[in-house]
Amino acid sequence: MHCGKKPDSKMSAVRRVAKSAKKVVDKVKHGPFMALDIPAGKATPAPPLGPTLGQRGIQIAQFCKQFNEMTRTIKEGTPLPTRITVNPDKTFSIVHYQPPMSFLIKHAAGISKGARQNMQETAGWITLKHVYEIAKLKSTDPINECKPLEQICKQVILVAKHCGVKVWDKDYDPEEYAKFRVERQKVVEEQDREWEEIRNAKLLRTG
Incomplete structure (x- = not known):
């Protein structure tokens, strides 16, 4: 007789635990x-x-x-x-927080768009002075409070590369950069046309 009751007792215990667990789950709320x-x-x-x-x-x-x-x-x-x-x-x-690094880098370079092919093309230029100023600004974010400024500078340089922005270790000729930006604008306009054509072609296929 005792042997026949043990499984029932175990099942009851399992049910009680499962019921208690369900109550705990029901009380869980999304984070604030x-x-x-x-x-x-x-x-x-x-x-x-x-x-x-x-x-x-x-x-x-x-x-x-x-x-x-x-x-x-x-x-x-x-x-x-x-x-x-x-x-x-x-x-x-x-x-x-302060604006994203990518936004600050593009602002410093005087461009609105980064390179579409990342490190395979150059979208703009900045100097190490720009890198330092951006890093100093981003160091005020809570997430960077314990990071040394040098580490944040390295992060800025890495993000700049992914944006296609060249980092110069010295000042560059403003006139030379102005010419670069004129030529770059032509490239961007051509890329925009190509992307628009691709987009329209996809819409026609799915329409």
Whole structure:
């Protein structure tokens, strides 16, 4: 008789453990952190920002007003990696980082687009002085607080290479660079035409 009850007892214990585990799982909630890229001074309730905030119960109008006020001294439209902490009462705190390295590098080079073929073509030029200034700016981001400036400089140089931006170890001739940019613009326009043709061809095939 005792031997027949043991399996039932074991099964009951398993069920109790499974039931308890389910209760724990049911209580799990999404983390309170959100990571978004938001343009300085241009937070609006429109998609994609508004719906994303709304899903977390954040007062969208209040968020936009607070973010735009925080970033009013930054050039409008500058992309800012933003970290949002959502509290249980739906209040929130905002921390924005410095613009991405790729954006700062292209800005320093005076270009709007990097190289489409990465390191196989040159999209622009910067100097080591630019690298240092960008690294110094990015060192203020919380993620870089414990990194030595030299390490951040190396990271800037690596990102520049992936953007197709040449790093000079000395100053370059502004007139020579101006000529380069004129020729580069022709290349970019030709690439844009080719990409547009490829895009249109794909649309025709799938239409």
